Amino acid sequence: xxxxxxxxxxxxxxxxxxxxxxxxxxxxxxxxxxxxxxxxxxxxxxxxxxxxxxxxxxxxxxxxxxxxxxxxxxxxxxxxxxxxxxxxxxxxxxxxxxxxxxxxxxxxxxxxxxxxxxxxxxxxxxxxxxxxxxxxxxxxxxxxxxxxxxxxxxxxxxxxxxxxxxxxxxxxxxxxxxxxxxxxxxxxxxxxxxxxxxxxxxxxxxxxxxxxxxxxxxxxxxxxxxxxxxxxxxxxxxxxxxxxxxxxxxxxxxxxxxxx
Ligand SMILES: [Zn+2]
Numbered sequence: 001x002x003x004x005x006x007x008x009x010x011x012x013x014x015x016x017x018x019x020x021x022x023x024x025x026x027x028x029x030x031x032x033x034x035x036x037x038x039x040x041x042x043x044x045x046x047x048x049x050x051x052x053x054x055x056x057x058x059x060x061x062x063x064x065x066x067x068x069x070x071x072x073x074x075x076x077x078x079x080x081x082x083x084x085x086x087x088x089x090x091x092x093x094x095x096x097x098x099x100x101x102x103x104x105x106x107x108x109x110x111x112x113x114x115x116x117x118x119x120x121x122x123x124x125x126x127x128x129x130x131x132x133x134x135x136x137x138x139x140x141x142x143x144x145x146x147x148x149x150x151x152x153x154x155x156x157x158x159x160x161x162x163x164x165x166x167x168x169x170x171x172x173x174x175x176x177x178x179x180x181x182x183x184x185x186x187x188x189x190x191x192x193x194x195x196x197x198x199x200x201x202x203x204x205x206x207x208x209x210x211x212x213x214x215x216x217x218x219x220x221x222x223x224x225x226x227x228x229x230x231x232x233x234x235x236x237x238x239x240x241x242x243x244x245x246x247x248x249x250x251x252x253x254x255x256x257x258x259x260x
Contacts, residue, residue: 009051014189016048018177030059030067037145040169042158046205047176053152057121060150087122098129103137119148127153128160135162142168176204
C-alpha cells in the first residue's frame with residue numbers, strides 16, 4: 001500500500017477519495033486524543049475497508065502530529081504490514097473461523113506493553129468469522145482495553161457479529177463510489193480500459209477491479225504465500241497483493257493501457 005502523504009489512504013499512488021468522511025472522523029478523533037479503542041468497519045469486498053483499517057492503524061501508531069503523517073517509520077511499517085505493534089488476525093489455513101485460541105493469543109499480545117509509545121493495533125478480518133467462543137474471548141479485551149490499544153473489526157456482514165461485540169465498537173461504514181466514479185478512478189490509476197465491463201461483473205469494487213489487471217495478476221501468481229499465523233508481518237494474500245501491485249507499478253512505470 002502506498003500511504004500517500006498521510007492525508008488519505010492510497011493504492012498505487014492514487015487516493016481512495018471516497019474514504020474522506022471516515023478519514024476525517026479518524027483524524028479529528030486523533031487530534032482531540034479521542035481515538036476509540038475499537039472500530040467496526042463495514043465494507044463490501046474491494047471497497048477500501050482494508051485500506052481504511054490500515055489507515056486507522058497508522059493513526060494510532062504514528063509518531064508525529066497530526067497523525068497519521070504517512071511518512072514516519074511507524075506509518076511506513078504499518079503500510080508494509082511490518083510494524084511490531086500491529087497484529088493481524090485472520091482464519092488459519094483450512095479454516096473459515098477465527099478461533100478462541102487465536103483470540104486468546106491476541107489478548108495476551110495486546111496486554112503486553114508495545115514496542116513503541118503509541119500503543120498496539122489488532123485488525124481482525126473477516127470479523128464475522130469469529131465463532132461464539134472467540135467473540136466471548138474478545139469481549140474481555142473490548143471491555144477492559146489497555147490504554148493505547150485499538151482493535152479494528154473488518155467485516156462485510158456486521159449483522160452477524162454478536163450485539164455485545166458491536167455495541168463496544170465505533171462504527172465506520174465504507175461506501176464505495178458509484179459505477180461512473182469507480183470507472184473514473186480506475187482510469188486514473190491504471191489507464192484506459194473497459195472498466196465498466198469489469199465493474200458490471202464485480203460490482204462497485206474498485207480495488208477488486210484493480211486486481212484484474214493482468215500485470216498485477218501475473219505478478220501475484222508468482223508470489224509464494226506463507227502460512228497464516230498470529231505474528232506481526234503476516235497477513236493473508238493481502239500483503240502479497242499489495243507488494244505485487246507496488247512491484248508491478250515500480251517495474252512498469254505508468255502503464256498506458258490496462259486491459260480488463
Ligand atoms: Zn506517521
